[in-house]
Amino acid sequence: MAASLAAAAAVVLARPGRVRRRLRRQLRAPAGGTARRPTVPDAGRHALPGLRDTAMMLELIGAMLDAGAGLGRSLDLVAALMPPELGRQLRPVVSALAIGADWGTAWRSSGARAPQLQVLRDALSFAALTGAPSSALLYAQAARLRRERNRAAEQRAAALGVKLVVPLGLCSLPAFVCLGVVPVLLGLLPA
Numbered sequence: 001m002a003a004s005l006a007a008a009a010a011v012v013l014a015r016p017g018r019v020r021r022r023l024r025r026q027l028r029a030p031a032g033g034t035a036r037r038p039t040v041p042d043a044g045r046h047a048l049p050g051l052r053d054t055a056m057m058l059e060l061i062g063a064m065l066d067a068g069a070g071l072g073r074s075l076d077l078v079a080a081l082m083p084p085e086l087g088r089q090l091r092p093v094v095s096a097l098a099i100g101a102d103w104g105t106a107w108r109s110s111g112a113r114a115p116q117l118q119v120l121r122d123a124l125s126f127a128a129l130t131g132a133p134s135s136a137l138l139y140a141q142a143a144r145l146r147r148e149r150n151r152a153a154e155q156r157a158a159a160l161g162v163k164l165v166v167p168l169g170l171c172s173l174p175a176f177v178c179l180g181v182v183p184v185l186l187g188l189l190p191a
Helices: 004-011 016-028 054-066 071-081 084-098 105-108 116-128 135-163 167-189
Strands: none
Touching: 054 071, 054 116, 054 135, 071 084, 071 116, 084 105, 084 116, 105 116, 116 135, 135 167
């Protein structure tokens, strides 16, 4: 189930030829480990846009945890779907967790500094430290992130309306005077 969710995300985010190769690699990997790791495109080739939405990352990991995948395998699959610069920062975390490092040590030693990865780390900390099923928490965190993003977009849109008043006024007021007031005044003048 976890592999099928990752496959669905890959289909949405990638080109068809690359999707087939990536899916074959994912499905050949053992369920409990990460023996075959998906390759990250190098900078010379056309890089895929990848998964940048933190809320989507949280929902994918939550779905994989619901399906029975482990946290390390879920992070490995999400790292394969991320843009190369984010995936490279997450791979040391996955490797450290695979060799038995604790959660805090894995993140400290990785040097992952991207804001998306910091949010991901904070959201997954409870699950990793307690071992409790946390997919509901991940879904709630994803919904909260989307609400915050929507609220910020609404605030920017409201601020844009206020900022556009002056330029529109400067453009439309002279036009109103030229097209509305001047002809009336010219019509009132005696011939």
